[in-house]
Amino acid sequence: MVEILVIMAVGMLIGYLLSEKKALFAVIDRIVMAVIFLLLFVLGISVGLNETVVESFHIIGVKALVLTAGAVAGSVLCCGLAWRLFFSDTTEASIHEEMGEGVPHEG
Amino acid sequence: MKGSLTILCCFILGVFAGLFFELPAFATESDLSLWVLYALIFFVGIGIGGDTTTFSVLKKSNVRIFIIPAAVIVGSLAGAAGVSIFLPDVSMKDAMAIGSGLGYYSLSSIYITEMRGEVLGTIALLSNIMREIFTLLAAPLLVAWFGRTAPIASAGATAMDTTLPIITINSGKEFSIIALFSGVVLTIAVPILVTFILT
Numbered sequence: 001m002v003e004i005l006v007i008m009a010v011g012m013l014i015g016y017l018l019s020e021k022k023a024l025f026a027v028i029d030r031i032v033m034a035v036i037f038l039l040l041f042v043l044g045i046s047v048g049l050n051e052t053v054v055e056s057f058h059i060i061g062v063k064a065l066v067l068t069a070g071a072v073a074g075s076v077l078c079c080g081l082a083w084r085l086f087f088s089d090t091t092e093a094s095i096h097e098e099m100g101e102g103v104p105h106e107g
Numbered sequence: 108m109k110g111s112l113t114i115l116c117c118f119i120l121g122v123f124a125g126l127f128f129e130l131p132a133f134a135t136e137s138d139l140s141l142w143v144l145y146a147l148i149f150f151v152g153i154g155i156g157g158d159t160t161t162f163s164v165l166k167k168s169n170v171r172i173f174i175i176p177a178a179v180i181v182g183s184l185a186g187a188a189g190v191s192i193f194l195p196d197v198s199m200k201d202a203m204a205i206g207s208g209l210g211y212y213s214l215s216s217i218y219i220t221e222m223r224g225e226v227l228g229t230i231a232l233l234s235n236i237m238r239e240i241f242t243l244l245a246a247p248l249l250v251a252w253f254g255r256t257a258p259i260a261s262a263g264a265t266a267m268d269t270t271l272p273i274i275t276i277n278s279g280k281e282f283s284i285i286a287l288f289s290g291v292v293l294t295i296a297v298p299i300l301v302t303f304i305l306t
Contacts, residue, residue, distance in 0.1 A: 011152020019157040035147045037117045044121020064233035071206040072261050074186020075179045079260035082178035
């Protein structure tokens, strides 16, 4: 996992150094989408090639789906609750500040 | 939504390519996806590094930001343990191990295969791939129904790489640094959690 963090840090450093060149980042966004498409295609290939997965997909697929639903629902609810309890006021204000919007508070 | 459908089509095309075509050796080696992932992380890194406003959010957030990945871990484990009631041949412990994959399917499935065998490892692989694909497809709905942290929670560990662009588009650029931070913490947490739960 160290290499992933290093690659990301190098990318962030390069991005930081190039942050003046605004036109470049529209191109970067397009490259990111293209690479995501490629990654999902490659992911599909590895699923299609894995005989264990293909042959028993209908049995273990249902189990996986149920577990995914549980984990996703649990994390979404727990995270939403945590956000409401610990973050709501301050970060809403700072986000508006960030966007450069004048927040007209009533009263 | 157009982007998500294109993503799903790419995945399905890949499955059919793997099933029905003789692929050149470079396409079937598992290293390829790793290199594509490296390229993706690199370009995502450039995008984040070039966006000067995201860092100021991190500065303002302080230590509280750890609450987000912590809540994702607690929610994922509790949710997976809860639904294991409906799966008589999956124990609560095994369900929690799969839930602790947090979308990081490559690592968690390898770990679980080694510790619990092929079947559970394959369930872990599928479950965590589904988590990533669901996040990619449903991010707009998650934001609309459960708020802007919802895709970050659903993404789990993938919030630092594959799902980060989707989260940024749907939750807003202000949330991308929180997503990245949560993804990094959860990615580091996955091998620790899986080992801890299964031993």
